[in-house]
Amino acid sequence: MATRQVSCGLYKTSPPWGGDQFLDGPQILFTTHLSNAFQTLKSHNPKSHKLCTVRKNPSFTAVLQSYIRNRRFNTSSTPKPNIIVTPFEASHVSTTVTCAKKIGVQLKIRSGGHDYEGISYVSDVSFIILDMFNLRNVDVDIKDETAWVQAGATIGELYYSIWEKSKVHGYPAGVCPTVAVGGHLSGGGYGNMLRKYGLSVDHIVDAQVVDVQGRVFDRAAMGEDLFWAIRGGGGASFGVILAYKIQLVPVPPIVTIFHVEKFLDQNMTEAVFHYQEVRQKIDNDLFIRVLLQPTTKDKTRTVRATFIGMFLGDSNRLLSITTPEFPELGLQKPDCKEMSWIDSVLYWANFDNTTSPNVLLNRTPDSVNFLKRKSDYVKTPIPKTGLESLWKAMVDIGKVGLVFNSYGGRMNEIPESETPFPHRAGNIFKIQYSVNWNEEDVASDKDYIDQIRNLYSFMTPFVSSNPRESFLNYRDLDIGTTDNGKNSFSQGKVCGEKYFKGNFDRLVKIKTTVDPDNFFRNEQMAQLPGLNTLGIALVRFDYAPWGVAPLHVHPRATEIITALEGSIQVGFVTSNPDNKLISKVLQKGDVFVFPMGLVHFQRNVGYGNAVSISAVNSQNPGIVIVASSVFGSVPGIDDDILAKAFQVDKSTVDRLKAQF
Numbered sequence: 001m002a003t004r005q006v007s008c009g010l011y012k013t014s015p016p017w018g019g020d021q022f023l024d025g026p027q028i029l030f031t032t033h034l035s036n037a038f039q040t041l042k043s044h045n046p047k048s049h050k051l052c053t054v055r056k057n058p059s060f061t062a063v064l065q066s067y068i069r070n071r072r073f074n075t076s077s078t079p080k081p082n083i084i085v086t087p088f089e090a091s092h093v094s095t096t097v098t099c100a101k102k103i104g105v106q107l108k109i110r111s112g113g114h115d116y117e118g119i120s121y122v123s124d125v126s127f128i129i130l131d132m133f134n135l136r137n138v139d140v141d142i143k144d145e146t147a148w149v150q151a152g153a154t155i156g157e158l159y160y161s162i163w164e165k166s167k168v169h170g171y172p173a174g175v176c177p178t179v180a181v182g183g184h185l186s187g188g189g190y191g192n193m194l195r196k197y198g199l200s201v202d203h204i205v206d207a208q209v210v211d212v213q214g215r216v217f218d219r220a221a222m223g224e225d226l227f228w229a230i231r232g233g234g235g236a237s238f239g240v241i242l243a244y245k246i247q248l249v250p251v252p253p254i255v256t257i258f259h260v261e262k263f264l265d266q267n268m269t270e271a272v273f274h275y276q277e278v279r280q281k282i283d284n285d286l287f288i289r290v291l292l293q294p295t296t297k298d299k300t301r302t303v304r305a306t307f308i309g310m311f312l313g314d315s316n317r318l319l320s321i322t323t324p325e326f327p328e329l330g331l332q333k334p335d336c337k338e339m340s341w342i343d344s345v346l347y348w349a350n351f352d353n354t355t356s357p358n359v360l361l362n363r364t365p366d367s368v369n370f371l372k373r374k375s376d377y378v379k380t381p382i383p384k385t386g387l388e389s390l391w392k393a394m395v396d397i398g399k400v401g402l403v404f405n406s407y408g409g410r411m412n413e414i415p416e417s418e419t420p421f422p423h424r425a426g427n428i429f430k431i432q433y434s435v436n437w438n439e440e441d442v443a444s445d446k447d448y449i450d451q452i453r454n455l456y457s458f459m460t461p462f463v464s465s466n467p468r469e470s471f472l473n474y475r476d477l478d479i480g481t482t483d484n485g486k487n488s489f490s491q492g493k494v495c496g497e498k499y500f501k502g503n504f505d506r507l508v509k510i511k512t513t514v515d516p517d518n519f520f521r522n523e524q525m526a527q528l529p530g531l532n533t534l535g536i537a538l539v540r541f542d543y544a545p546w547g548v549a550p551l552h553v554h555p556r557a558t559e560i561i562t563a564l565e566g567s568i569q570v571g572f573v574t575s576n577p578d579n580k581l582i583s584k585v586l587q588k589g590d591v592f593v594f595p596m597g598l599v600h601f602q603r604n605v606g607y608g609n610a611v612s613i614s615a616v617n618s619q620n621p622g623i624v625i626v627a628s629s630v631f632g633s634v635p636g637i638d639d640d641i642l643a644k645a646f647q648v649d650k651s652t653v654d655r656l657k658a659q660f
């Protein structure tokens with residue numbers, strides 16, 4: 001394998017996953033670093049040739065799309081990663097992190113791709129996806145009642161593996177089997193055993209994480225702060241979760257599920273109203289979800305409530321609880337279905353009762369929609385008049401549905417600060433706002449997103465306030481984002497307090513300690529101000545003979561470069577109308593300055609290696625690589641515009657574009 005040290009930019013290399021090819025700046029830097037780093041791994045791991053998929057690879061689109069679970073982020077205008085790295089072992093993850101950090105490229109970590117805002121596979125800056133789907137081993141130790149589960153495993157695979165070993169053990173996590181452990185557990189994780197056992201994160205006993213320096217830590221090595229943070233604070237802000245060790249919980253041999261539908265003329269308002277009261281007194285074995293959906297009945301628009309229940313026991317005991325305590329539900333024996341816990345998993349995932357648990361090993365959902373979700377918490381019962389106004393609002397607004405998930409039980413007993421997830425005692429239920437659509441146009445996106453925002457706004461008087469709480473796993477960028485710039489703390493606080501309440505400050509301190517340069521940055525995490533404002537960035541370049549740092553611009557910084565080894569030609573072009581090239585060959589010890597915002601380059605003009613070091617007077621200098629900006633923009637600039645700008649014909653433009 002031919003690999004060479006290079007600087008940034010257009011450069012020819014032979015990465016281990018393909019033949020010679022020209023790539024754009026971040027791709028080449030990353031692939032070169034990776035190819036060096038993976039050289040040794042290749043001989044050890046026969047699958048290394050599948051480690052990276054670059055844009056030109058014929059399988060790129062398939063690999064990218066295989067874990068996109070929201071069609072809003074699967075359009076031609078959705079920003080695409082430069083490379084998708086699909087590690088097979090921890091060392092591949094470490095190498096990816098250290099390489100990405102070295103060249104300063106944004107890394108997006110994806111396990112199951114269910115993030116509602118697509119932030120595991122979309123970014124508005126140049127980025128790379130670290131896709132964990134190959135790391136999906138589940139190792140259940142029934143004697144110990146624990147399991148190690150890798151981040152890329154789905155919760156369906158986890159449930160299946162537990163069931164293979166025991167019919168009386170389970171794990172409290174979500175109801176959608178294709179959600180993956182990496183995002184689900186690190187964001188909290190709840191399901192239909194919430195009232196009995198709390199959240200998924202309440203049953204994590206150990207973890208393996210790759211930190212910003214590429215080191216693999218378990219709980220003892222990472223320390224209790226980081227271990228606390230990755231149990232509900234969102235893994236992607238702190239490192240890469242490789243695996244969690246979970247504590248299994250007991251489930252009875254027979255559980256009971258039910259499904260009761262009600263319309264307005266069937267006592268629906270009364271039933272929903274009393275649903276809010278019963279969670280205080282009702283048995284922890286019972287969880288009830290209410291789906292509220294605008295629909296048409298007898299040619300009239302109305303709202304339907306569907307009560308779906310999960311009871312950890314048989315139907316006689318269930319009825320002995322609901323009949324006296326929740327008579328408005330009107331639950332009858334024929335509504336109840338007794339089954340094993342694993343069959344209840346299938347039921348909640350909408351499979352019929354003839355389906356084999358093997359279906360839980362299927363990682364691909366039947367369909368993927370355009371969708372938007374939001375969340376809220378309700379702490380005081382919504383009065384009947386409020387519910388009636390809600391039904392009207394839902395009908396008027398159109399398509400948005402609501403899901404109420406009952407709280408109480410074990411959730412009341414766990415202190416808010418036990419994990420970063422703070423929504424514990426005092427909540428009656430959580431609301432998920434939900435709208436799906438299939439129309440593929442911008443107007444529909446806007447219409448449905450406006451609808452869900454309108455219903456959210458309507459609900460303001462009925463839900464938590466100061467802060468208006470939200471569930472991290474129901475990612476919602478409407479509630480606040482950060483640009484990771486100098487105001488990241490105040491920006492991140494806006495959404496951070498909604499997701500984490502009083503735990504936000506501790507999370508930010510941990511974040512700033514474990515990742516001081518904010519390498520694991522994302523759209524919604526903050527950093528502490530003051531610890532990261534030195535206003536200077538340093539970069540070292542290693543050049544192969546005749547290696548080039550191609551034409552580029554730093555829009556926010558002046559660069560001072562010092563040659564450490566070899567002979568390096570440097571140059572910049574002054575602004576219009578002079579366009580004067582100022583160029584020089586630097587020898588060891590020589591210094592040169594590239595003024596802010598001017599196009600410049602470096603080239604090793606010797607036959608040996610060369611090294612330089614540059615300082616830029618900004619932490620966030622930005623880099624615009626001229627050739628890839630002009631010929632590799634997404635979507636592409638019209639051929640006509642480029643042909644006129646460069647005074648060449650369109651076929652030449654197409655040839656150039658094909659290089660990016």
Ligand SMILES: Cc1cc2nc3c(=O)[nH]c(=O)nc-3n(C[C@H](O)[C@H](O)[C@H](O)COP(=O)(O)OP(=O)(O)OC[C@H]3O[C@@H](n4cnc5c(N)ncnc54)[C@H](O)[C@@H]3O)c2cc1C
Pocket residue numbers: 069108109110111112113114115116119120132151152173174175176178179180181182183184186187188189190191234235236237239240241242473474475
């Ligand atoms: C159909 C559907 C049903 C759902 N049902 C439930 C439910 O019942 N209960 C519930 O609690 N939630 C539910 N969710 C929400 C779901 O739990 C979150 O979206 C979760 O974050 C998805 O995890 P993922 O790994 O599949 O997604 P990804 O999109 O891969 O990841 C989500 C987030 O976690 C980060 N991340 C992923 N892997 C890692 C890793 N290895 N290390 C560090 N960071 C990582 C990503 O960067 C991203 O920020 C549902 C979502 C969908 C789409």
